[in-house]
Amino acid sequence: MPATIKDVAKLAGVSISTVSRVINDSKPVSQEVKKKVLDAIEELGYRPNEIARTLVTKKSFLIGIIVTDIGNSYVAQMVRGIEEVGKMYNYDILLCSSYGDKETELRFIQLLNRKQVEGIILLSEIVNKEVKEQIELLKIPFVYLNRYFFIEHFPTVSINDYDASYEMTRYLISLGHKNIAYVTTNEEVEYSLEKLKIAGYRKAIEELGESDEILCFTKGYNIEDGYEIGKDVLNLKKDLNITAVFCSHDELAIGLMNYFYDNSIRVPEDISVSGYGDIKIASIYRPRLTTIKEPYYDIGAVAIRRIIKEIKGEEMDKSHIKLPFQILTRESCTKIEK
Amino acid sequence: MPATIKDVAKLAGVSISTVSRVINDSKPVSQEVKKKVLDAIEELGYRPNEIARTLVTKKSFLIGIIVTDIGNSYVAQMVRGIEEVGKMYNYDILLCSSYGDKETELRFIQLLNRKQVEGIILLSEIVNKEVKEQIELLKIPFVYLNRYFFIEHFPTVSINDYDASYEMTRYLISLGHKNIAYVTTNEEVEYSLEKLKIAGYRKAIEELGESDEILCFTKGYNIEDGYEIGKDVLNLKKDLNITAVFCSHDELAIGLMNYFYDNSIRVPEDISVSGYGDIKIASIYRPRLTTIKEPYYDIGAVAIRRIIKEIKGEEMDKSHIKLPFQILTRESCTKIEK
DNA sequence: TTGAAAGCGGTACCAC
DNA sequence: GTGGTACCGCTTTCAA
Numbered sequence: 001m002p003a004t005i006k007d008v009a010k011l012a013g014v015s016i017s018t019v020s021r022v023i024n025d026s027k028p029v030s031q032e033v034k035k036k037v038l039d040a041i042e043e044l045g046y047r048p049n050e051i052a053r054t055l056v057t058k059k060s061f062l063i064g065i066i067v068t069d070i071g072n073s074y075v076a077q078m079v080r081g082i083e084e085v086g087k088m089y090n091y092d093i094l095l096c097s098s099y100g101d102k103e104t105e106l107r108f109i110q111l112l113n114r115k116q117v118e119g120i121i122l123l124s125e126i127v128n129k130e131v132k133e134q135i136e137l138l139k140i141p142f143v144y145l146n147r148y149f150f151i152e153h154f155p156t157v158s159i160n161d162y163d164a165s166y167e168m169t170r171y172l173i174s175l176g177h178k179n180i181a182y183v184t185t186n187e188e189v190e191y192s193l194e195k196l197k198i199a200g201y202r203k204a205i206e207e208l209g210e211s212d213e214i215l216c217f218t219k220g221y222n223i224e225d226g227y228e229i230g231k232d233v234l235n236l237k238k239d240l241n242i243t244a245v246f247c248s249h250d251e252l253a254i255g256l257m258n259y260f261y262d263n264s265i266r267v268p269e270d271i272s273v274s275g276y277g278d279i280k281i282a283s284i285y286r287p288r289l290t291t292i293k294e295p296y297y298d299i300g301a302v303a304i305r306r307i308i309k310e311i312k313g314e315e316m317d318k319s320h321i322k323l324p325f326q327i328l329t330r331e332s333c334t335k336i337e338k
Numbered sequence: 339m340p341a342t343i344k345d346v347a348k349l350a351g352v353s354i355s356t357v358s359r360v361i362n363d364s365k366p367v368s369q370e371v372k373k374k375v376l377d378a379i380e381e382l383g384y385r386p387n388e389i390a391r392t393l394v395t396k397k398s399f400l401i402g403i404i405v406t407d408i409g410n411s412y413v414a415q416m417v418r419g420i421e422e423v424g425k426m427y428n429y430d431i432l433l434c435s436s437y438g439d440k441e442t443e444l445r446f447i448q449l450l451n452r453k454q455v456e457g458i459i460l461l462s463e464i465v466n467k468e469v470k471e472q473i474e475l476l477k478i479p480f481v482y483l484n485r486y487f488f489i490e491h492f493p494t495v496s497i498n499d500y501d502a503s504y505e506m507t508r509y510l511i512s513l514g515h516k517n518i519a520y521v522t523t524n525e526e527v528e529y530s531l532e533k534l535k536i537a538g539y540r541k542a543i544e545e546l547g548e549s550d551e552i553l554c555f556t557k558g559y560n561i562e563d564g565y566e567i568g569k570d571v572l573n574l575k576k577d578l579n580i581t582a583v584f585c586s587h588d589e590l591a592i593g594l595m596n597y598f599y600d601n602s603i604r605v606p607e608d609i610s611v612s613g614y615g616d617i618k619i620a621s622i623y624r625p626r627l628t629t630i631k632e633p634y635y636d637i638g639a640v641a642i643r644r645i646i647k648e649i650k651g652e653e654m655d656k657s658h659i660k661l662p663f664q665i666l667t668r669e670s671c672t673k674i675e676k
Numbered sequence: 677t678t679g680a681a682a683g684c685g686g687t688a689c690c691a692c
Numbered sequence: 693g694t695g696g697t698a699c700c701g702c703t704t705t706c707a708a
Contacts (some may be wrong), residue, residue, distance in 0.1 A: 024687080055701065060389065079408055080435065137383065286599040358704085
């Protein structure tokens, strides 16, 4: 059994109130008494029980985060940002992985609530409106992070996807590309962020006025889905003479490039490929992937900062925080000769 | 303020003991009373406060894990295994990232202890003997995971590195390679696992008896370190006619292959490259990397299972659990013509 | 089957 | 400055 505050008090020959005062530095204690207490603490190896402390103060210094899968590199980056900033404010992270299951997300929200977390960050990849209701009942600081969907009027942080998509398309055009395919997921769902991104792409294509938009739909968001679409893209190349492919997620771009590699299509000589996200592998893969940098770490950092502010009772500035993005020009895209 | 057990008791017109009994199902309660309580719980949206519960039961259902960096894919995989199995037993994960700092590791151990975690998994990349002392003082179930070093008599789980290294070298030899360089970190530290791995490699080379061992030292374990060694490896190729490189970590292999790509050396046509670990990127990269599969997920899963067993008071079988590995033959290594 | 009460390890208010 | 004590929300004897 570890030593308690009582043990310390007894050994030091003082009351537990006094011990509490010295460990919290909450009220003045005379030098001599302080020393006695400190000695007793040292001797017993006493460490305050945070659980007991939390029970009375209501401050658990815990923030719960529900992620889809920490194995996704972008998720890991966000979690890094969340944890690192959290630690700066003495907050610890309770990690839960939902693996994309709706019910699990809901269950974890309850779980975290019971564990008395002071805030929750939900890093989701699905749209789950029940979460919205549940969360609102909890009356707990909350941020919703989702790379694919949005829920209206829900606190979140991201880049401006419309602008990012527009800028990337403009960049490809600036390289001389005219027939540019946009590869995305076949998501006709109401809340898909892809709508914004497609709109950005579309605007740039329309401004160019020399070609039509070419949309190419995958089954999902993964590397495998990118790989599977390879054949279709090749047909597009043949039929519509596309010279560049703008993938709505790096994963799709990597999958596509793998397909090209396996089929002896050279990137970027035969076709340019760009991505979206700048996940870790984008700069490791060869050729390195031209992409849009979504600042995952910062998104996490800002999210938790927001939560901590709210815990401290500060008013929230605005619901949707938008962070700057960056077009990263690398070797997977090249100029086209006129 | 959320409802407490008292609120429920009052509303249901029973004592808090009774409420406690129905929520824990710990002692018989008459059907009618039970229903009243359940209704009250429902009406108030009551959820038991786990903190209060923990204070009396001493069971926090929390396991602390200290990692170097969740951004490393192998770390993320281990954490997945840890969390998933933990959840099966109702345990939650408190995540702390040390970023390889000794002092931080130590601090987190104290932190986790104060938060009353029931066990700790330290996923380290450095050797820190003070940790050993600290941990032992805590008298708390503990597992030490380290890909690079070991601490004697410390509970851990890994593959048999000597065997794995031996098998991989044998595989390369079976492809016809004779002059095989082993790329590793220049770690003359006492507790480096590299010693084992080098010994395995050496044994296979000696058994072949047709060539000498060729050791090649990098500055560290990262992709960049692998890249930097590229030039040296090329010289080895010229001078000693090496045809295969066995890298002690996938990261080094990927870095090396990047160097080769950037310098127009073809893998595997000009040189075969193999890795160690099977991190995520190994099977995504092109050419896919031949490597040794370290079952990261399983390592994490076994680690936490061990901890939970110990929490439950079961005796520990043995200190060092060894899991099976696998030689994954992919395209980065090819047969050599005689 | 139910209730009263002690106590888990702290904090904080109130007296002195 | 210091000690006494109520209380945080719950579990768990012990009696009734």
